[in-house]
Amino acid sequence: MDHSSHSSSSSGDEARTMGRHHGSRPRLPKRLELDLSAAISLDQKAQLQKLASSIIDRMQSQLCETFDNLGLGSVPPGRGINPPRATCNAIPNPCSDKYRHMYGDVGLSKETDLGDGVGDGAGDGEGAEKPTDKADVPAGLEAPSPKWKIPKSPDEARDMYGKTDVDVLISSLSELKHDAVAHFGKWRASILRRIQDIVIKNGGTSGNVSGRVLQQTSGNVNRPGNAVRGRLPTPSGPSASATDSAVVLARLHTPIPTPLQDTPKEKRALILHSMMLILLGMDHYSLYSRIFLVKLASSLNIPTWVLHQDEVRVSGALSKIIENIPPAEIVQKRTEEAKSSSRRWKPGTAPGAVATALAPSLAAAGVGTVFGGLGLDESATAGLLGPMAENIPTIGILFGLYGARQSTRTMESYAKDIQDFGFVPLHGPPQRELNDPKDLPTECRRMRVTIGIGGLVMNHDSFADPWQVLGQRTEAYTLKWELEALTRMAVALDTLLGTSTWNMAKREITSKTVFERLKQALWPAGLVKISKVIENPWCVGMVRAEKAGAALADILMSKVFGERPVNLVGYSLGARVIYSCLMALAEKRAFGLVENVAMMGAPCPSEVRVWASMRSVVAGRLINAYSNNDYILSFLYRNSTWQYGIAGLQSIQGVPNVENLDTSDIVTSHLRYTWLVGCILKKVGWEDVEYAQVSQQEQALVQRINQERRFEEEHNRRANAEAGGDRFGRRRRDA
Template identity: 50%
Template sequence: MSLSSSPGSSGDESSIIMGRNSNSGRGAFPRRGELDMTAIMNVEQKNSLQVLINNIIDDMQKDLCAIFDNLGTDHDPSEEGIKPPKATFNLIPNPRSDKYRHLYSSKDNGTEETQDAKIVLPEPTMLPAPILPPAPVMPPGFTLSPSQPLLTIPKSAEEASLMSGKTENEILSDSLSELKKDLLVYFGKWRTNVQKRLSDMIIKGNGTGGVHAGQGPQQGPGTARPKNKPNQGRAAIKQGGTDPATLASNDAMSRYYPATLSSLGNLPKEKRAMILHCIMLLLLGMEHYFSYSRRLLLHLATALQVPAHVLAQDEARVAGGLSQIVKGITSEEIIQKRTEEGKSSRRNKAGTTTSTATGSTVSLAPPLLAAGIGTVFGGAFGLGPATTAALLGSMADSTVTVGSLFGLYGGRPGGKTMESFLKDIPDFGMLPVYRSMKSSLTDPKDLPPQDRRMRVTICVNGWLTQESENVTAPWRFLGSQNEVYALRHEVEVMNKVGSSLDTVMKSAAWSLAKKEIASRTGNEHPSVPSDQQLNGFPVFASLNQALWPMGLLKISKLVENPWCAGMVRAEKTGLVLADALINKLQGERCVTLIGYSLGARVIYSCLMYLAEKRAFGLVENVVLMGAPCPTEMRAWGAMRSAVTGRLVNVYSKNDYMLGFLYRSSSWYYGVAGLQKVQGVPGVENLNETGIIHSHDHYRHLLGGILKKLSWEDISYAQIAEDEEMLAQLVAQQEKLDRERDQAARVDATDLDKSTQKAQESLKHKENRKGIGRKGGRKQNK
């Protein structure tokens, strides 16, 4: 068992000690049958496809190992900010236990003899002597004084490295060794299932290659493109018009999911699009669409030179067909059908088309036929219904399997429903950002079929400014290719946080405090070590010195009390959200999490709990903006294990309010919303110091930040409106500050005039007194 500290999470520095609770299983694998791919490829192309997918999966596994093996290797001293304490151990033996007591001195293990400690115990019975661990082997050059115990707790990273004979990076990696082992076990099970499905593909004869009459000659695998001819790869599939969001997401996919070289990229566009479509159906045949499957498709799309928007449109088309299978079916009917089918719910149901492998029959539901599932380019090129049904397995017509995919009754029998989460948080709910029917939906299973998608996005607000109906307002820029929900939770607390922030941000005390904090460019506090000097980081200087403007401290209670309550509720909400994901409230689909401020704290708590419960493969992408959470490497390494795709930290060094509010938390472990997260492979950092000048700016810049991240399916027009609204608010605040400065100057001028007048009056009185004394002396003479 290894120990890894996660400071900043509910004040418990050991909150990511993780027990084994694997979330890897989907039960027995569905009945397998031959997948006749003769209609779209030949033997060489099938073999090339299998090799390509195996290479992609190998690269995915290497990326998972790099999270732990390269922990702590990437550092930029100029972006260090607050340095979290270095790891000094990954295991502390208990000095009071019989197993390790002999390795400690009596003073260290607290057994020093005293009158109170002398207790006569009965004579023990004869038992076999316990097997004690051998004495630790000290590295060369290590000397042990006679008074020093055999085993001591290191007090620094250097001492820990000397005692263990390991580097700091190795100590960091060892602290998450159990997590790495469990992650690779889960990934290995998913990999085995995918490879089993791939091995079921067969080609009868030599295969036709799938080129219909009139579509031109087929290019064999490994054949070089003719010289002086245009590339028939990526350029053959259009980029979806001139939409800048689409072009940006296409370019981002090629950067974040680099292509693996393959001769399949030379094939005609119809065949490449069809291969990608078939692999999506094959992965859906595993009865889920988790984040590892999604990432495999993204890598395969870049290898086949298929743009990102083509994959997204194909996902929406498949989701539309599948959702029609369960149209009009309630969750109660799903429960009844699940009970009736029993163990056969994971098998292909009886139909009209015979499978060549098992002799059983499978069918393709009419909604899937109507949607053209199994074909591309409007049905001009594709598979037959039998092969399409074989690829989908029970997903082809089983209402139970499709209902579980979309979360109509959780992902497994006995799974929690939305009503059960209301016991923990009374107003917990997920409000659809886009829906065809205007209603007060708070449960994803009540969404109309036409609004269902293959992927889910959950957005978490940091605070609210008005009524709960505006929970969805900041997220209107997100498109409709995903199921987008805004998480509603603790509305009363979030409203108090929003109103208190608004009050303090508009106060004269805050305007003066910002100027005073910004004027601090160094750190001369004598108790701060020289390597912690934070020149150029005024917020960190204030945190280190515990020196904040007096005017700000006087009004701090206005915002601190709601903020502290919000932090506690955010921790609880994160645990409830993680429990909802584990119980498949979203169905058997991958989830993207986006949040700012306290919403980012909710996601931080959620990811830590998912890592602790070994719930891998549920979360695809995560974006944290202005997050009030630590930057400790082991905590972010654990979070990274729960995220398959992109994990982004957005921060601003000018966010003085976040620094002020976080000063009572474990800020010495770093503040993610103020600095860069370093040393964790796969974590992206976006520095928005030049744009984010106040913590309340995040609410209006959510779309602009995602635009910089080349996010897919966002509305640039809505983003422009949000930025224009922020510009107006900033202009109003600047006008108010100018008026206050002018009034302050007038008051100072009036004060100077009154002071000068008082001084002149006092001088005049003194002169009159002097003249009176002189006159009196003359009369006496």
């Protein structure tokens, strides 16, 4: 099978991911009062706590829905490939009291004794009971022994259980569901305890909020419109992409009715901002916390771009606290991490957990206030942030400078198996490849990380071009991997599409759907003859993508990017990297790392259990962009396990909360994904997209299409001329 199995055995990575610690138990952060008297009243505090509890309950129900509402994933004929049915291979012992209730009266007979089947080993296993000695049973009272038949097929075993195909699917993922819900439960308990610490003094503020005078600095604060040399300008105001994504997120996160919706906009904005600070006070910015804030903004009728701006403002202020850390200190901390796991910085264990004042950069940026100074005083703000208010190690943990769990291998060691492996920042000062994202300049850091993974590269210098559409509200990288193999693949594919063989084969190949071609194994003879030109690079790319995905999963579990949400976007073989990464995370039960995922033209299975496993480790959006007209992908994937479906060719059915985008109208060639990354992200309402870069990609695609059209017209003209010449020659010979 093309997808990974989900082993229940515990390993070092799993124990590390699930937070199991050996030895001394980590010290919990001290519970402090969170003073929101300047923001809300006592009644509004109760309303906020009720709203927060409802949001958390909805998050948990959506998590359970992924497993409880699974379907068979059937697609209409001509629109996809239906994978094989789930099989039931477990046969519990019907003679055991532990499992007898599963069988009822099916297969039991009172006239005969055990006999058939049981003596063949079917009664052995967990819960099996030894037969009762007949000498111990009074004469005439012997109970008739049941007789049952060993099932000869998985279908018979399923019938013995009395389960449907959907029941078999759900039960096969029950352990994964248990672990996912348990991981979410830890965060749930932490945030509920944190919210209960909110206090309101002297009745609080029932009306609108008041303000405080912000500190002025000599140009050190990265304010909107004031770009400091070598730094990113802070985005100001809602962009077109922010407005569009806000509409999509409002649809995905249905508002929960609350009286707080009717309060002034200044108060609602301050409530959202205060909750962000409270969540940061937990010493990390968990993706669950981020999704909670998105849902809170929706319920308070606040556009999500307001949350984006808050994230940029807070991250810019926090990064200034660690801006002047001496390189020697970072080296020393990393050395300590490598020597002993007990000496690593961990969230909630940073020294100086009680903050009494804001760091100057936080105060100057107006953290704790909204609308230019309305909100909390510095003391209350420091109480919400806790150690995040001024403690350097705690902030270093957030951004990955300290506290990253040591991976089984260093970043440099991945290059031994994967050539050109590294992360390249897309914004900020021009930089070359970063072997360690910890080396990123502090002023370029954001509260969230986005990684773009390409699958086809026309040349070595253009590998980052498709990802320039990623905006500046996230810390954007592109994964540089196997440039030589990806370039060979793209050049070979481009060469094939420019041959007369492909133009002749295209007319024949489009006479049937991609799924009919796969099922009937009918491909144009001319295309098969030259298939080695693209098949060899494709096979190499698929193998390397598996390795790159495993390496990326190891990096995410090692918290190289700190305690922040990570978003993944990939197309073609880059989507295969994401598939391999998510399956590895699911197998190791590494939850709480990946927020949103977008996969385009993914050469991976569309089977229900595969996508349910990936959905379990993606807390936010999971998007599949596909095209029914991508004959190149179907041709390349024909020697793989296409019987389990192909995600890049069909929609994902049967798995709740998976978004599908049909791009059949714009993707008629697998190579076009290179110029359609921005267009697809724009269509799905991705949160941070540069529309200007999207326009440039669209113009490049138009030029590409015009070039292909001119070549096709020229080829048809030559073919018609040759055909006309042949007819004229035959006429002369006949005459």
